[in-house]
Amino acid sequence: MKLLPMKTFFWILTFIFLSTVSSPAKIKVLTTLNYLRYITEQVGGDMVEVTALANPKQDPHYVTPTPRMNQLANNVDLFIENGLNLDIWAKNVIDASGNPKIQPGNPGHLVATINVPVKELPTEVSRAWGDIHPQGNPHVWVDPLNIKIIAENIAGRLSKLDPAKSEYFKEHLDGFKYRTDEAMFGEELLKAVGKKAGDILARKSKNGDLASWLKSKKLESKLGGWMKKAERLNGAKIMSYHKTYVYFADRFGIQLVGELEEKPGIPPPPKHRDDVVEQIKRETIRVILNDNFYSTEAADYIASKTSAKVLITYIDVGASPEVDTYEKLISYLLEKILVAAS
Ligand SMILES: [Zn+2]
Numbered sequence: 001m002k003l004l005p006m007k008t009f010f011w012i013l014t015f016i017f018l019s020t021v022s023s024p025a026k027i028k029v030l031t032t033l034n035y036l037r038y039i040t041e042q043v044g045g046d047m048v049e050v051t052a053l054a055n056p057k058q059d060p061h062y063v064t065p066t067p068r069m070n071q072l073a074n075n076v077d078l079f080i081e082n083g084l085n086l087d088i089w090a091k092n093v094i095d096a097s098g099n100p101k102i103q104p105g106n107p108g109h110l111v112a113t114i115n116v117p118v119k120e121l122p123t124e125v126s127r128a129w130g131d132i133h134p135q136g137n138p139h140v141w142v143d144p145l146n147i148k149i150i151a152e153n154i155a156g157r158l159s160k161l162d163p164a165k166s167e168y169f170k171e172h173l174d175g176f177k178y179r180t181d182e183a184m185f186g187e188e189l190l191k192a193v194g195k196k197a198g199d200i201l202a203r204k205s206k207n208g209d210l211a212s213w214l215k216s217k218k219l220e221s222k223l224g225g226w227m228k229k230a231e232r233l234n235g236a237k238i239m240s241y242h243k244t245y246v247y248f249a250d251r252f253g254i255q256l257v258g259e260l261e262e263k264p265g266i267p268p269p270p271k272h273r274d275d276v277v278e279q280i281k282r283e284t285i286r287v288i289l290n291d292n293f294y295s296t297e298a299a300d301y302i303a304s305k306t307s308a309k310v311l312i313t314y315i316d317v318g319a320s321p322e323v324d325t326y327e328k329l330i331s332y333l334l335e336k337i338l339v340a341a342s
Helices: 006-021 034-047 067-074 090-097 144-161 163-185 187-193 197-207 210-216 225-233 246-251 270-283 297-305 326-341
Strands: 027-031 048-052 078-081 109-111 237-240 255-259 287-291 309-313
Touching (some): 027 034, 034 078, 078 144, 144 197, 144 246, 163 187, 163 225, 187 197, 197 210, 237 270, 270 297, 287 326, 309 326
Parallel strands (some): 027 048, 027 078, 237 287
16 A cells, blocks of 8 residues: 655645634524524624524514424524513523523523613603513614614624634624614715724714714715715604604604504504594604504504505514615615605
8 A cells, every 4th residue: 555645644634633623613593583693694604503583574572482493492502682571482482492501691692782772761650651661662773873782792792602703703793883884874974084983973873963063074965874864854753553663763863753552562542543643633744654563454544534654664684575684674764764754
């Protein structure tokens, strides 16, 4: 038998060694909602394998856990939920998974909305709001500035689970944040503001003084993206079936003047419908946003008595092919509301 030359032998050994140490194993992730799957894929790149439990067309408050979901959860390294009592059904899946890694308190369990400023926190006065938002309004992700915090939380946890890849996750996170800032404020403004533009503009927007700051810096003409588009909606009055769009409306300067539900989770009683009809007539409200998973019965009734248009809206990524990315979801909402409100 001919012996392998020493050099070839050395390279074979090196190859075997490298393929063992730089483990190609992906982090297996299970998320409750599809927007969380999408963001995890953005920051995790090729190093994650992500599945979402809910159907994006479904009401995220009410998903029925199945044996298949428990089985999926048995075999993952990380479980990500929205939290704030929205996907409370996740608890049943985690409990039934038999997977110690993903139990709350362990690194394999993440509540993605940590550090996101929550609106409508219950107080003594507002407790009458009902039961399905007991920790405040959980629909935080339709504000693009919140999605960046969520992406940071996810990237941070992936790095904790696989520190050797933390540089990779950081790069992907930065890329996602930049793309979000670009979609939000426009490339030209980001370039004009320079370093840390995304952070600076986000802070100004959160403080409510973005417009005056841009004016003082003579940068108004540079504003682009969603914020520019939303200028046309400034002060527009809309209603929604459920309190799904509070964060979206606040960010984009839309006035949400009420809900068809009397309380979150409680379908509108006839008396409330008639009160809404009067309000719509009085305040000239043009649009009613009705999430795709709620019946349009009440909205159709109200529309038949007023000039308001009913807009069927999606809230999760992938609920329809036209919203199969987060960016498309926000663009879709803005565009549809602009058309309906004009
Ligand atoms: Zn809700």
